[in-house]
Each structure stands twice: as structure tokens, then as C-alpha cells.
Amino acid sequence: MTGERRTAESMADQHREISISEFFEKNRHLLGYDNKIKALLTIVREGVDNALDATEEARILPDIYIKVEEIKKEKYKVVIKDNGPGIVKKQIPRIFGSLLYGSKFHRLKQSRGQQGIGVSGAVLYAQLTTGESTKIISSTGNGKTHKYELKIDVKVNQPKVVREKVTEDHDNKWHGVQITFIAEGLYREHKQSVMQYIKEVAISNPYANIVFDTPNGRVEFARGVEKLPAEPREIKPHLYGIEVGILTRMLHETKARTLQTFLTSEFTRVGRLSAMDIIKNAGITRENLQTGKEEPDFNISPKKVKHNMRVALVDAIKEVKLTRPPTDCLSPLGADAVQVGLKKELNPEFAATLTRPPEVYRGWPFEVEVGIAYGGSITDPTLMRFANRVPLLYQSGDCAITKAVGQVDWKRYGLAGDKMPDGPVVVFVHFASVWVPFTSESKEAIANYPVIIKEIKLALQDCARKLASYLSGMRRAQAIKEKKEIFERYAGETAAALEELTGEKRKPIEEMIIKLVEEKWGEIVKAINGGEPETPEEESPPPEHDIKEEGEENGESREGDAGEHKEAGE
Amino acid sequence: MEKAEKETQENIKKLGNEVLAQLRKVNNPDIQLPIRALSNIYFDEKKRLIRLGNKVSHRTYLNVAHTRKFMQTLMVASECNKIIDQKVTISIRDLYYALKRTIPGTKENTFEEQQESDPIIEDIEVALNTLREKLHLKADRKGYLAGPLTVKDSGDTIDASRMGSSGWGIPSNVEPENIQLNNQGAEYILVIETDAVWQRLNEDKFWKKQNCLIITGKGQPDRGTRRIINRLHYEFKLPVYVLTDADVWGYYIYSVIKQGSINLSFLSDRLGTPNARFVGLTTQDVDKFGITENVTIKLNKGDIKRANDIMKYVWFKPKEWQHEIKHMLQVGYKLELEALSSKGIRFISEKYLPEKISKRDLLP
Numbered sequence: 001m002t003g004e005r006r007t008a009e010s011m012a013d014q015h016r017e018i019s020i021s022e023f024f025e026k027n028r029h030l031l032g033y034d035n036k037i038k039a040l041l042t043i044v045r046e047g048v049d050n051a052l053d054a055t056e057e058a059r060i061l062p063d064i065y066i067k068v069e070e071i072k073k074e075k076y077k078v079v080i081k082d083n084g085p086g087i088v089k090k091q092i093p094r095i096f097g098s099l100l101y102g103s104k105f106h107r108l109k110q111s112r113g114q115q116g117i118g119v120s121g122a123v124l125y126a127q128l129t130t131g132e133s134t135k136i137i138s139s140t141g142n143g144k145t146h147k148y149e150l151k152i153d154v155k156v157n158q159p160k161v162v163r164e165k166v167t168e169d170h171d172n173k174w175h176g177v178q179i180t181f182i183a184e185g186l187y188r189e190h191k192q193s194v195m196q197y198i199k200e201v202a203i204s205n206p207y208a209n210i211v212f213d214t215p216n217g218r219v220e221f222a223r224g225v226e227k228l229p230a231e232p233r234e235i236k237p238h239l240y241g242i243e244v245g246i247l248t249r250m251l252h253e254t255k256a257r258t259l260q261t262f263l264t265s266e267f268t269r270v271g272r273l274s275a276m277d278i279i280k281n282a283g284i285t286r287e288n289l290q291t292g293k294e295e296p297d298f299n300i301s302p303k304k305v306k307h308n309m310r311v312a313l314v315d316a317i318k319e320v321k322l323t324r325p326p327t328d329c330l331s332p333l334g335a336d337a338v339q340v341g342l343k344k345e346l347n348p349e350f351a352a353t354l355t356r357p358p359e360v361y362r363g364w365p366f367e368v369e370v371g372i373a374y375g376g377s378i379t380d381p382t383l384m385r386f387a388n389r390v391p392l393l394y395q396s397g398d399c400a401i402t403k404a405v406g407q408v409d410w411k412r413y414g415l416a417g418d419k420m421p422d423g424p425v426v427v428f429v430h431f432a433s434v435w436v437p438f439t440s441e442s443k444e445a446i447a448n449y450p451v452i453i454k455e456i457k458l459a460l461q462d463c464a465r466k467l468a469s470y471l472s473g474m475r476r477a478q479a480i481k482e483k484k485e486i487f488e489r490y491a492g493e494t495a496a497a498l499e500e501l502t503g504e505k506r507k508p509i510e511e512m513i514i515k516l517v518e519e520k521w522g523e524i525v526k527a528i529n530g531g532e533p534e535t536p537e538e539e540s541p542p543p544e545h546d547i548k549e550e551g552e553e554n555g556e557s558r559e560g561d562a563g564e565h566k567e568a569g570e
Numbered sequence: 571m572e573k574a575e576k577e578t579q580e581n582i583k584k585l586g587n588e589v590l591a592q593l594r595k596v597n598n599p600d601i602q603l604p605i606r607a608l609s610n611i612y613f614d615e616k617k618r619l620i621r622l623g624n625k626v627s628h629r630t631y632l633n634v635a636h637t638r639k640f641m642q643t644l645m646v647a648s649e650c651n652k653i654i655d656q657k658v659t660i661s662i663r664d665l666y667y668a669l670k671r672t673i674p675g676t677k678e679n680t681f682e683e684q685q686e687s688d689p690i691i692e693d694i695e696v697a698l699n700t701l702r703e704k705l706h707l708k709a710d711r712k713g714y715l716a717g718p719l720t721v722k723d724s725g726d727t728i729d730a731s732r733m734g735s736s737g738w739g740i741p742s743n744v745e746p747e748n749i750q751l752n753n754q755g756a757e758y759i760l761v762i763e764t765d766a767v768w769q770r771l772n773e774d775k776f777w778k779k780q781n782c783l784i785i786t787g788k789g790q791p792d793r794g795t796r797r798i799i800n801r802l803h804y805e806f807k808l809p810v811y812v813l814t815d816a817d818v819w820g821y822y823i824y825s826v827i828k829q830g831s832i833n834l835s836f837l838s839d840r841l842g843t844p845n846a847r848f849v850g851l852t853t854q855d856v857d858k859f860g861i862t863e864n865v866t867i868k869l870n871k872g873d874i875k876r877a878n879d880i881m882k883y884v885w886f887k888p889k890e891w892q893h894e895i896k897h898m899l900q901v902g903y904k905l906e907l908e909a910l911s912s913k914g915i916r917f918i919s920e921k922y923l924p925e926k927i928s929k930r931d932l933l934p
Contacts, residue, residue, distance in 0.1 A: 490640070501587070509590065
């Protein structure tokens with residue numbers, strides 16, 4: 001071996017030297033810009049996710065406007081406008097003009113912003129494909145409107161302000177952000193498209209009002225709920241979910257002076273005694289100088305906790321009983337809101353929805369919400385996956401949601417289909433967590449933790465049961481309708497025969513039969529709903545009746561068919 | 571109109587009026603019908619006839635399984651009422667066509683096939699305790715007779731010994747009102763299962779040589795044929811001998827001639843002839859008459875199942891029958907009447923039948 005061994009630090013320095021555009025080019029498949037169709041979707045998604053996060057955080061019912069306009073072949077203008085709180089002037093260039101800047105990166109709170117690299121990625125993509133700057137207009141509602149035209153200085157990953165302007169109009173109370181990108185792209189309306197994405201957003205964010213001007217015309221997604229979901233609380237991580245890597249980073253960054261305070265202050269649900277137990281169990285000790293004995297070292301500086309100690313700590317955590325993490329950090333939509341979302345966008349004949357109680361995977365609390373919509377305007381079976389209200393359109397095959405759906409025995413619930421129910425069914429699954437365990441950087445599929453799959457499956461089964469009972473009710477109603485039809489169908493001929501026999505007029509007799517059916521209808525329906533078996537007419541011939549005789553009527557003869565059953569039909 | 575016809579018509583109308591009365595009271599109309607099935611028959615040991623029991627089924631309008639049949643029952647009743655008024659007699663096939671029509675607003679017919687209307691006629695016969703003939707209905711004729719007998723039918727006199735090769739076709743309605751019989755010296759009646767063997771015997775003028783009447787029902791005999799056997803037996807005290815294939819189906823034809831059938835058990839008095847005797851064939855005849863086994867037919871599954879079934883019927887309980895059926899199952903074959911031709915074409919008329927009858931080698 002020749003050459004000097006390089007340290008991680010020196011490698012990181014080198015990384016910084018790689019131009020940001022090169023980094024982008026190399027990783028565009030991870031960042032959501034693999035092709036022109038997906039790039040357009042990613043741009044819209046970054047803008048819409050930000051808009052929804054900003055409005056919700058400010059407790060404003062979102063009004064979002066989106067426009068996708070083809071200005072030249074495969075060159076698009078994309079506008080996203082919200083009614084959020086706006087962004088203060090000095091932050092605008094940083095948020096839009098430098099990669100990986102944002103407040104959400106290290107935050108443990110249920111939020112959307114775990115996907116892509118943020119809106120600045122879209123700014124960079126636009127700049128790299130068309131050379132155009134991105135326009136940002138923002139106001140906080142004070143009458144001042146800031147207009148920026150920005151680019152990213154790719155050498156230093158810093159915003160480059162191309163133009164900047166402030167206008168004042170105190171009659172204008174608008175607050176929010178409007179972004180305009182000019183970028184390469186391709187607009188389609190298939191399954192993994194901007195249209196599908198926005199439609200799913202409208203379902204999973206039923207409190208948002210969305211207007212979408214597509215290249216083919218305007219589509220409006222009206223608000224269905226006048227109430228925002230509860231604001232999720234920020235929480236500290238729970239020890240049960242901790243891995244050596246995260247622990248290392250946290251030990252490095254903490255301001256705590258001792259390991260014990262590190263454990264109690266940086267994590268949720270860890271008290272002094274639990275912290276001491278963990279340290280004891282991990283065998284982190286020091287010599288008592290007075291007694292010469294080894295005793296637990298509760299006060300070791302977090303910076304001095306070495307790798308083997310960290311591994312021991314992670315193992316020791318498993319031995320200690322800790323209270324589950326608090327779940328008020330989660331903000332599920334609620335079964336009612338899911339119901340509204342499904343109904344307003346899909347116009348189904350029936351929808352069952354359910355929110356499961358919170359569960360924990362690896363220390364992270366999560367909650368599963370499921371909806372099954374059936375019939376009505378729905379024509380094809382579709383699975384809609386969501387993580388923290390964001391639609392997941394790609395990598396369905398790797399996702400825990402897809403797996404759970406495949407594990408449900410749909411036939412038991414009166415639906416055909418193997419992995420996915422056949423027919424006019426939309427299956428909606430929302431996974432809400434402070435930390436969504438994506439399978440990869442592209443953040444399109446949820447990792448297959450058994451507890452996650454189990455929760456989704458339970459919720460699906462519950463909704464499928466409701467659908468099955470609805471469907472059997474429909475079938476019952478159909479059966480009732482058919483019965484009524486039978487009684488009415490034969491009324492005419494029966495009345496005509498009775499006219500011949502009694503001399504009464506046919507019409508009044510027929511009316512008597514119809515009246516009879518109406519009068520006795522309650523009893524008939526009750527019998528059907530109660531599943532009471534129809535009293536069989538006792539004349540049904542017993543098996544012995546195959547003794548065929550009296551062959552006269554159809555002239556069948558025993559002659560000529562020697563050997564075989566020669567009995568004639570009746 | 572004759573008194574009897576009037577009575578029949580009153581009965582038919584009563585059926586309609588009862589339904590109407592129930593409708594007026596907004597009650598689910600209900601037509602009660604005796605059950606014509608094995609579950610509701612018994613064997614009258616004294617008269618040796620199959621009788622109808624007293625179990626009744628309810629055919630109601632507000633039961634989807636019954637509604638169609640309910641309508642059909644009233645339709646058949648009303649049509650019978652109409653044809654009695656018009657003084658015509660129609661065939662049961664005519665009736666089917668007269669009532670078959672499409673129910674308005676559907677693709678469904680009131681009757682889809684004759685098999686639907688025929689049992690309804692029987693239902694009405696039994697419900698009103700009447701006869702098809704009295705309802706002015708008749709079936710195609712099926713049976714034939716030849717021998718020293720004269721018949722008065724609608725003013726014509728027919729000599730059944732002068733009917734050439736075809737014989738006298740027995741009409742569907744042979745009630746004494748329509749048909750009068752006069753025995754011209756016949757001493758017994760031979761009922762033959764198959765037309766082919768009947769023709770063979772007719773050609774040989776077997777009835778002349780033996781002074782008997784020969785009748786075929788061409789398989790399972792129809793009502794007219796069974797009724798004429800019954801009448802000839804009782805009016806002229808003629809013994810009845812039945813000749814069928816040696817198989818379970820032939821044996822069953824014999825039993826129907828003798829004690830009536832399950833389906834028409836309400837007519838057993840008129841249709842059954844309990845004194846009838848079985849002359850042949852039996853599987854035991856193979857040995858008795860030296861018939862070669864190569865003209866026998868191996869029993870199939872259906873034969874074996876049916877043999878085991880009929881052995882359990884009361885009217886097959888006599889030991890001679892139990893013995894014959896067991897023998898058949900043991901040797902595993904059956905044989906047709908034509909098998910006797912292997913012994914010569916006139917074997918049946920010149921040897922087999924005279925010998926069996928004179929020796930009284932008969933089954934009960």
C-alpha cells in the first residue's frame with residue numbers, strides 16, 4: 001500500500017470543493033429530477049409541500065394556486081402561490097438560494113419536508129436546464145411586497161440576487177409566497193403525474209383549497225373541511241429508536257455536560273433513575289479513587305463516550321423499561337377528514353375510514369389511517385399511499401403499505417383480486433410519524449417494519465369489513481327489490497285468471513294484489529334481512545321421485561333405447 | 571250442461587273465489603294441495619294399491635318460490651273453466667300453448683315448456699278431487715289393443731279383432747261415458763311392454779290362438795291404457811298377465827299397472843289392477859328355458875342402484891320378488907324380450923307364453 005491514509009475530515013473538505021451543480025447532476029435520480037415528467041412533478045411538489053407546511057404552521061386554512069404552462073416545447077412556467085404567513089425579507093435569498101438550508105432538517109416533528117432537497121433544488125434545476133432565474137414574491141401582510149429574482153451561485157452554494165424590488169401598497173393585505181420557475185419538463189396526466197399528485201394532496205389535505213391551471217385548463221379542488229388538523233408538537237427522540245450513528249451525532253452536538261443529563265435532557269421519557277440504570281447496564285464505569293473499586297460513571301462527559309461504550313449503551317437501552325413516547329406529536333387527519341377527502345375528490349358510492357391508535361416502531365411514534373372508497377365515480381382499483389399527508393407516487397413495490405395491502409385476503413370481504421382488490425376501489429393509506437422510515441433517499445417507499453405492516457393491515461381489515469357489510473347490504477337490498485318485482489310481475493296474469501274464475505274485473509283484482517304486496521312488505525323485508533329461510537313449499541319432490549312414470553305426456557317411449565334407463569320423463 | 575260438468579266447474583270456480591276472498595281480506599292467498607310424492611303415499615295392504623296420504627302443501631302468493639306456480643295454477647284452472655264453457659276437449663299440449671305467453675315487460679313466458687303445465691293439471695285434479703277427463707283435457711294416445719273385443723266410441727262400433735297390423739289405439743279418455751266395451755270371448759289379457767313384441771304377437775294372431783286380448787302401453791303405459799286394463803279386468807273378470815323385459819324398469823312398469831303410481835296415487839282405484847300377475851321375463855327364465863347367456867346384458871350401475879331401491883318398496887316385498895331381484899343382482903345381468911328370439915322367432919308365442927301361463931309360472 002502506498003500513499004497516505006486519508007481521514008474523513010479531509011474527505012469532507014474535498015467534498016465541499018465539488019461544485020454543487022456536479023453534485024446535483026450526479027444525484028438527480030435521488031433528488032426527484034430523473035426525467036422531465038418527474039422533474040415537473042418535483043418542482044410542483046416542493047412548492048406545494050412548502051405552501052402547505054407554512055400555512056398549517058401559521059394556522060391558516062390553505063388557499064393554493066398552481067399553474068403549469070408550456071411556454072416552449074418542453075419548457076414550462078410553474079407558478080405556486082399560497083396564503084401563508086410569508087417569509088421575512090432577509091430569509092428569502094437563503095431559503096431559495098442555497099441548497100440544504102431550512103428549519104426542518106433536524107427537527108423531530110411530523111412535517112412534510114422530508115422529501116427532495118427542498119425548494120432550492122427546484123431553483124437549481126430550473127437554472128441548470130433553462131438558465132432562468134426564479135421569481136419569488138412574498139409579503140407578510142404588512143402592505144410591503146418583496147420581489148426577488150434569484151439564482152444560486154453554484155461555486156459557493158450561495159444565493160445570487162438578480163433583481164430585487166419592494167412595493168408598498170397598504171390596501172393590499174395579501175400575505176404568502178408566490179414562486180415562479182422556468183424549467184424544462186414534460187406535462188402528462190397519467191398515474192404518476194402532477195395531476196394525480198394534486199388530486200391526492202386534495203384528498204389528504206381536505207382543508208386546503210386548491211386551484212390548478214393545467215396546460216389543458218383549470219381544475220379546482222374545493223375545500224371540504226373548515227378546520228385544520230391539530231398542530232403537531234415537536235418532540236425529542238425516544239431511546240427505543242436510537243441507533244449508534246444517531247447517538248454518536250447527538251453525543252457530539254449536545255450541550256449536556258454529563259452522560260446522565262445527556263440522556264434525561266435529549267430524549268423523551270427518560271428520568272434520572274432510568275438514565276442511571278442504562279449507564280449501569282452499559283458497564284460504563286470509572287475507578288473510585290478512594291475505594292479503588294470500579295463504579296458506574298454517571299458523569300462522564302458525552303464527548304468522552306467512545307465507540308464501544310456507545311454500542312454498549314444502545315444494547316443497555318433494550319434492557320430498560322421506558323414509558324412509550326408521547327403521541328401528541330402526531331397529527332393524524334382523523335377518520336372524518338379522510339372520509340371527506342375521499343368523498344369530495346372521488347365521489348364514491350361508499351367510503352369506510354379509520355384512524356388506528358398510535359403505535360411505536362423503533363421508538364418513534366406513528367399512526368396509521370386508512371380509507372377504502374368504493375363505486376360511484378371510481379372506475380379502476382387504485383392504491384394511494386401517503387406519508388405525513390404527502391402522496392407517494394413512486395416505488396410502490398418496496399413500500400410497507402403495498403405489502404400490507406397485499407397481505408389482506410380481499411376475497412374474504414367480497415372483493416375479487418389477489419394483492420389488491422379488483423373493481424372500483426380506492427385504497428387510501430396514510431402513515432403519520434415524526435420520522436418516516438423511508439427505504440431510500442428518494443423517499444418514496446416506507447420501510448417494511450413488521451409493526452407498521454401489522455397496523456396498516458389491521459386498519460385495512462377493519463375498513464374492508466365495513467365495505468363488505470355495505471356490499472352485502474346492497475346485495476340484500478337488491479334481493480328485496482327483485483322479490484318485489486317477482487310479486488308484481490305475476491300480478492297481471494294472476495288477476496286475469498281470477499277474472500275468468502270469479503267474474504270480478506281484472507283491474508281491481510290486480511290492485512288488490514299490489515296492495516297485498518305493499519301491506520305485507522314490512523314482514524317480507526324483515527324476513528329477508530333476518531336471513532330467515534323461505535318456507536319451502538312442501539311439495540318439492542324427495543329424491544325418490546326420480547321414479548319416473550307416466551311417460552305418456554311427452555310421448556317418450558321405452559322402446560328402442562334398450563339397456564339404458566328407459567323410464568320416461570314425466 | 572251435464573250435472574257432473576257443472577259440479578266440476580263449480581269446484582274450479584270455488585278455487586278462484588277462495589283466492590279472491592283472501593285477497594279482499596289482504597291475506598296472503600294460499601292454495602292447499604295434497605303432496606304427490608313418496609313422502610305422502612302409503613300402501614293400502616287390504617286393497618293392495620298405492621294411496622295418497624293426507625299431507626298438504628301450501629302454495630302461497632307471497633313466497634318467491636311459489637309465486638310463479640301460484641299464477642300458473644290459477645291460469646290452468648281458468649283455462650279449464652273456459653273450455654268446459656265452450657264444450658270442447660283439448661289436449662294437454664293445446665292447453666300449454668293456449669296459456670303460453672310473454673309476461674308484459676319481461677322476457678319471461680307464463681309457461682316455458684309443457685313440463686311446467688302438465689304437473690299443474692295433476693295438482694288441480696288432486697286438489698279438486700276430479701279427473702283430467704272431467705276438466706276436458708286429454709293426452710295423446712299411446713297404447714294399442716288387439717283381440718276379441720268390440721268397443722263403442724262416439725256412436726261407432728269398433729272390432730278390435732279386425733284392426734289389421736296396427737290394432738286399436740286406446741284413447742286418452744276411456745271412461746264409460748265415452749267408451750263402452752263388449753267382450754267377444756277373450757279369456758285373459760296380456761300386457762306387453764314393448765310395441766315390437768306386441769306387433770310380433772299380433773302378426774302371429776296370438777290373441778286368436780290363445781283367445782286373449784293383447785295390449786301394449788309402449789313403455790310405461792299411459793292413463794288410458796291403465797284404465798282400460800282396469801276396466802277389462804273388473805267388467806269381464808279377465809285375468810291380467812304382464813310381460814316385460816327382465817330388468818328393474820320392466821318390473822316397475824308391472825308394479826304401476828298392478829298397484830298404481832306414486833305421482834297419480836290419487837287415481838289408483840281407477841288405474842291400478844291389483845290382481846295382475848307377472849308372466850315374464852325373469853332372470854330365472856334363462857336357466858328354465860335354456861336361453862344362452864350371450865343374449866343377456868350386463869347390469870350397469872343404475873340398474874344395480876334401482877334394484878336395491880325397489881327391493882325396499884312394500885309392494886316388492888313378496889318373497890318371490892325379493893328372490894327374483896336378488897337373483898338378478900347375483901347373476902349380474904338383465905335381458906330383453908327380444909332375447910327369446912334366439913330360441914326361434916315363434917318361441918315366445920308358441921312355447922314361452924303358453925307354457926308359463928298354463929303352468930301358472932307367474933310372479934305375484
